[in-house]
Amino acid sequence: MTEETAERGERIAKFLSRAGVASRRDAEAMIEAGRVRMNNEAATHPAMFVKKGDLVVVDGKPVNEPERTRLFRYHKPDGLVTTHKDPEGRPTVFDSLPPGMPRVISIGRLDLTSEGLLLLTNDGELSRRLELPDTGWLRRYRVRVHGGVSQEKIRRLAEGMVVERVKYGPIEAAIDSVQRSNTWLSMSLREGKNREIRRVMQALELPVTRLIRVAYGPFQLGNLPRAGIEEVPGKILREQVPGLSK
Structure with missing residues (x-):
């Protein structure tokens, strides 16, 4: 400054x-x-x-003066909405956080039935920066769909799709396992529009029955327990996000 x-x-x-x-x-x-x-x-x-x-x-x-920038990894369970106040009165991510947490906002969102890694920060500028597609960070997911997944459908994902007039960028997908009528996939994308994976898979007639985010850029879900939260050490945050003002 x-x-x-x-x-x-x-x-x-x-x-x-x-x-x-x-x-x-x-x-x-x-x-x-x-x-x-x-x-x-x-x-x-x-x-x-x-x-x-x-x-x-x-x-x-x-409103207090902004504190040092902090970042947290949170293992979001399904059944929580990523908002501070829900007009329908559903339980929220922020209601579920442990006592003593600073006021935080999310970096991106996970919808009601999605689970896995959600990054939380006390710095809205950091949130904005890490959400931008220009950051180029890969979001990785494990996804269970109902039905068999052909190589043709994987190719269509890789090329990007238009669904209901919305253009979605390339999505990398690979089959992990097949369990009766269900298929588990590893999927990666860089932009992450609202409900993107669910919408493109529905367009391919492969409804998503479970969606778990396992990584957001360099930050991993790892062994973080369900509903667990852990602060990213400041040294690691500064290494992964160069140019932090504090």
Whole structure:
């Protein structure tokens, strides 16, 4: 941070994102909805600058200065939604976290019936950075589908598909095992649109009956127990994500 930037402060949407309140996009929506105040006045624009000592309040609760960037590996069970508040009242990932956790947001999502590795961070800027396709990180999954998988269908996945006017990028797939009417696959992709694997497999008439994320970039699910959570050591985080500001 330059001396000029330090004197000017930090844009409020970025400040809220780094403080783990929400992603920058969601923070902008919160500001627009009138949920954010700074120094006892309504924050009216996401480009307002926050300086050291300014009081920022969201929904009546003060927001602390952003802490050092932290990253956690979490083994998401099925049956939890990856959201802070669910309008249908379903249990959420964040409700299930152990006491003493900092306020965190997810890097990407896993849907209700999906399980496996979910990365959580207290830094919205890190979340945004690691979700971008430009990061190039591979997401790896173990996937059980109902039906037999031909080499022709594996080829179609590798070439990318268009399903209901949505273009999906190449997906690497390999057959691990066949159990009666079910097939287990290893699948890898780099972008990860919403429900991508389920949608492309449904289009191939191979409905997904179980989906487990086993890796997100260099971070592995490993032997982390179901619903277990473990912080990534700061040294490893800095090695894998060069250029962290703190």
